[in-house]
Amino acid sequence: MATVEDHPDPNLLGAFVEKSLAQGEQLRVLEHLSRCTSCREIVSLTATQPGLGDAVSVAPGRAGWLSWPVLRWGAAMACIVVVGTVVTLRQQRESRQIEATILEQKPEKQISALSSPPAKAAEETTTGAAKPTVTRQMARATRPAENHAAAAPSPLEMADAGVGSRFAEVPGRAKAAESQDAQSIKAAGNTAQVETSGAAVVPLVSTNLPPRWTLSSDGTLERSRDSGRSWQTIQVADNTIFRALAANGLEIWVGGAAGALFHSSDAGQHWTQVRPVANGEALGDDIIGVEFADTLHGKVTTSVQGIWITADAGQSWQKQ
Amino acid sequence: MSVFMPNQDFQSEPGVAAGLDTLIAELYQKSKGEELGLTRQEFDAVLGEIARKYLPADAAHHDIRELYTSLRSEELALARACAAGHEHAWVVFLTRYREKLYDIAGYITKESSTARELADSIYAELYGTTTRDGQRTSKLASYTGRGSLEGWLRTVMVQEHVNRYRRQRRLVSLDEEKEEGSQFATPATEAAIAVDPRVEAATDEVLVALPPEDRYVLASYFLDERTLAEIARTLGVHESTISRKVDKLAKSLRKQILAALGRRGMSRRQAQEALEVDVRDLRVNIRSRLAQEKGGGAFSKKKAEAPADGS
Numbered sequence: 001m002a003t004v005e006d007h008p009d010p011n012l013l014g015a016f017v018e019k020s021l022a023q024g025e026q027l028r029v030l031e032h033l034s035r036c037t038s039c040r041e042i043v044s045l046t047a048t049q050p051g052l053g054d055a056v057s058v059a060p061g062r063a064g065w066l067s068w069p070v071l072r073w074g075a076a077m078a079c080i081v082v083v084g085t086v087v088t089l090r091q092q093r094e095s096r097q098i099e100a101t102i103l104e105q106k107p108e109k110q111i112s113a114l115s116s117p118p119a120k121a122a123e124e125t126t127t128g129a130a131k132p133t134v135t136r137q138m139a140r141a142t143r144p145a146e147n148h149a150a151a152a153p154s155p156l157e158m159a160d161a162g163v164g165s166r167f168a169e170v171p172g173r174a175k176a177a178e179s180q181d182a183q184s185i186k187a188a189g190n191t192a193q194v195e196t197s198g199a200a201v202v203p204l205v206s207t208n209l210p211p212r213w214t215l216s217s218d219g220t221l222e223r224s225r226d227s228g229r230s231w232q233t234i235q236v237a238d239n240t241i242f243r244a245l246a247a248n249g250l251e252i253w254v255g256g257a258a259g260a261l262f263h264s265s266d267a268g269q270h271w272t273q274v275r276p277v278a279n280g281e282a283l284g285d286d287i288i289g290v291e292f293a294d295t296l297h298g299k300v301t302t303s304v305q306g307i308w309i310t311a312d313a314g315q316s317w318q319k320q
Numbered sequence: 321m322s323v324f325m326p327n328q329d330f331q332s333e334p335g336v337a338a339g340l341d342t343l344i345a346e347l348y349q350k351s352k353g354e355e356l357g358l359t360r361q362e363f364d365a366v367l368g369e370i371a372r373k374y375l376p377a378d379a380a381h382h383d384i385r386e387l388y389t390s391l392r393s394e395e396l397a398l399a400r401a402c403a404a405g406h407e408h409a410w411v412v413f414l415t416r417y418r419e420k421l422y423d424i425a426g427y428i429t430k431e432s433s434t435a436r437e438l439a440d441s442i443y444a445e446l447y448g449t450t451t452r453d454g455q456r457t458s459k460l461a462s463y464t465g466r467g468s469l470e471g472w473l474r475t476v477m478v479q480e481h482v483n484r485y486r487r488q489r490r491l492v493s494l495d496e497e498k499e500e501g502s503q504f505a506t507p508a509t510e511a512a513i514a515v516d517p518r519v520e521a522a523t524d525e526v527l528v529a530l531p532p533e534d535r536y537v538l539a540s541y542f543l544d545e546r547t548l549a550e551i552a553r554t555l556g557v558h559e560s561t562i563s564r565k566v567d568k569l570a571k572s573l574r575k576q577i578l579a580a581l582g583r584r585g586m587s588r589r590q591a592q593e594a595l596e597v598d599v600r601d602l603r604v605n606i607r608s609r610l611a612q613e614k615g616g617g618a619f620s621k622k623k624a625e626a627p628a629d630g631s
Contacts (some may be wrong), residue, residue, distance in 0.1 A: 020467050083522055
């Protein structure tokens with residue numbers, strides 16, 4: 001290594017001019033230069049030549065942690081991180097607000113369904129009360145392997161299904177619910193008695209755009225969260241072909257073959273099968289049209305020109 | 321693989337040796353030495369030579385690694401392939417640097433015929449006109465890749481120009497000396513002026529304590545009479561920074577010398593008077609303390625030449 005006594009060789013002097021020496025070496029050369037007129041002469045003549053910037057700019061010198069380039073890039077990275085964090089937090093907050101809105105719209109229904117076991121609900125339907133009873137069993141997100149039968153989910157599980165599992169598509173438990181449906185359907189005079197069953201919880205993609213709905217040519221329900229650029233198939237019920245759709249805010253109705261009518265009041269997060277019964281006659285024809293002017297009043301048209309009307313969001317029906 | 325290891329102890333550590341071997345393999349690939357005709361063994365030898373030159377014998381593994389990583393491997397391979405006489409390497413070198421050699425020479429000498437002479441001379445040295453043990457020796461063999469090859473060429477050419485200038489000055493004829501009038505020049509009177517030894521001692525103390533950069537700025541500005549722009553460009557800072565530094569240094573030096581004189585038994589008034597009276601003498605003192613070599617002018621008339629290659 002060059003010392004004050006030994007002149008640095010042209011390699012070191014050239015590298016000094018280009019600032020490509022390590023900090024310690026750069027300092028040692030500078031120390032020599034501060035005492036050596038000859039080397040100062042050479043360095044000064046070398047450094048002031050035109051076109052040296054090209055060589056200097058590509059010098060792989062080691063920069064200190066507090067050097068300006070590090071600070072500049074560090075500041076840029078910090079800005080990116082801050083902006084990214086703010087955007088992410090904001091999206092999460094908005095997503096939670098949507099969830100809260102959904103849950104607020106049907107707290108009573110959920111609470112009643114959650115607090116009463118299925119057996120009790122079935123018992124209530126068999127009491128023959130004149131007033132129509134509605135039992136809604138909210139299905140929760142579950143995997144096929146799980147064998148929770150018709151047990152109602154805990155509030156914590158509901159919250160988990162509503163928020164935590166928004167991105168996990170899991171099939172519903174329609175089969176488990178169907179056995180109870182068969183027991184609970186009962187006619188009572190002119191008033192329809194409707195039994196609803198749990199259906200699949202569909203994945204909810206968290207976005208800020210209002211969803212768009214459509215039915216595909218093969219009769220599946222599809223939803224778009226990006227203004228129609230991409231569509232996601234929504235699993236409502238197995239092996240059911242849908243031909244009619246009515247979407248009004250969070251309220252979604254889909255109807256299809258053999259009187260299949262499903263309703264979601266939370267923008268497709270949970271689905272309930274509605275089985276219209278009027279004067280002891282159940283709707284069994286193919287549904288070709290579903291219209292809902294508002295949350296309560298709707299009309300279902302069948303393939304045989306039958307028209308079913310409800311004025312209470314599908315709890316009771318009249319056939320025209 | 322032992323040639324690139326300056327410390328023999330490293331060779332006994334397989335992991336360390338393997339790590340360096342991997343690094344050298346990467347550097348060799350990056351250098352495109354194979355295309356230039358430089359073999360891996362030659363490349364290894366070059367790296368070993370560089371490590372021995374710049375690092376102590378007991379250098380740590382990470383120091384070797386850091387040194388190797390900082391090298392301009394591609395330009396190093398090109399230079400060493402040229403030095404070894406590989407034709408393709410010379411084609412590449414001439415394509416890249418021939419024009420630049422003449423441009424640099426033109427800037428340094430400010431005169432076309434001298435520039436061509438300087439460039440041709442350097443080119444001959446690069447090609448290798450000198451022989452050592454019967455072998456042609458190329459100046460490119462002394463390039464170590466610490467900076468860019470172009471930067472090294474600039475430095476080598478400046479050095480050669482300075483040496484030529486000094487040789488020329490030493491060979492000045494009596495007639496020329498007579499024309500210049502130097503034979504009748506007044507002898508230097510600097511040494512004749514008596515300076516209070518305490519002032520000298522105080523100045524010494526303050527100057528020795530200065531950081532290298534400050535000493536460099538002072539020497540360049542006051543002794544070499546470089547412009548602020550030239551100093552700034554050498555240090556890679558803005559001209560105004562050097563301007564402020566010179567101003568600040570002058571004030572700071574005065575304060576520190578006053579304080580040092582106070583420590584040597586002078587009252588403040590005496591110290592101020594000493595500095596006021598001996599301003600020119602103090603400058604002479606600074607000159608002698610800052611400069612390792614005495615002698616004014618653009619290029620010193622001192623007999624010692626500029627450091628030769630690798631000295």
